[in-house]
Amino acid sequence: MIIQNDTFILSKRGWLPSMLVATFFLFFTMTTLHLFQFISGALLIALLLIYRNPERTTTINEANSILSSVDGVVLGVEDALIDEKMMKKITVLNGLWDVSMLRAPFDGVVEAYKVRHGISLPLYNPLSDTLNEKALLSFRAACGEEIFIEHMSDQSCFPIEVEAEEGQKMKEGSRYGFLAKGRTILYLPHNVTISIHPGSNVRAGESVIGQFA
Structure with missing residues (x-):
């Protein structure tokens, strides 16, 4: 089965800041203020990269596949005890120049979500887990299995955004959201067959990270 996503090439979140910076760039270009022209031009390119929203064509070979919800590099795959239940924990680091759009890992329902607003300390700071902005979501697949996803900001001036409703x-x-730079942790049922390993590069909505039993 092939799913084709049709959206604008630039996320709607980036329209206003990109237009403002583009206006400054044109102004500085006409006034020959070359230093400010260079700065605004570089900022415009950065915004276009951060807010890019590429088309993703997902080829799904099996109905029980679980796709990555974020672009980035896999930092770790391990077992974790969550609410007295053993689960598979996959940690993915999303860099500033990775695509920032978050995508649903399978056909399913948003069971719950919560966004905790906060600051954006470096992830190595021991206070980051307590103070950094964080989003928590749970998705339930058609097979009845549930997974949990945690997104946390890392030294980013861009807020985490989630566009979802419970029961959706x-x-x-x-x-379903936007994460410009941060860490994503996916908690999967313990009987899931994992398809990636630390160091793997994953793409949201394309890379298969596991399969339900």
Whole structure:
């Protein structure tokens, strides 16, 4: 099955800041203020990269596949005890120049979500887990299995955004939020077959990270 996502090439979140910076760039270009022209031009390019929203075509070979919800590099795959239940914990680091759009890992329902507003300390800071901005979501697949996803900001001036409602049905690969730079942890059922390893590069809505039993 092939799912085609049709959206603007630039996330709607980036329209206003990009237009403002583009206006300054044109102004400085006409006034020959070359230093400010260079700064505003570099900032415009950075914003276009951060807010880019590429088309993703997802080829799904099996209905029980779980896709990555974020672009980035896998930092770790391990077992974790969550609420007295053993689960698979996959940690993914999303860099500033990775695509920032978050995508649903499978066809399913948003069981719950919560966004905790906060600051954006470096992840190595011991206070980051307590003070940094964080989003928590749970998705339930058609097979009845539930996974949990945690997104946390890392030294970013861009807030985490989640566009979802409890009980909302989502198609695999559909967009549900924005994370410009941070860490994502996916908690999967312990009987899931993991398809990636530390060091793997994953793409939201495309890379299969595991399969339900």
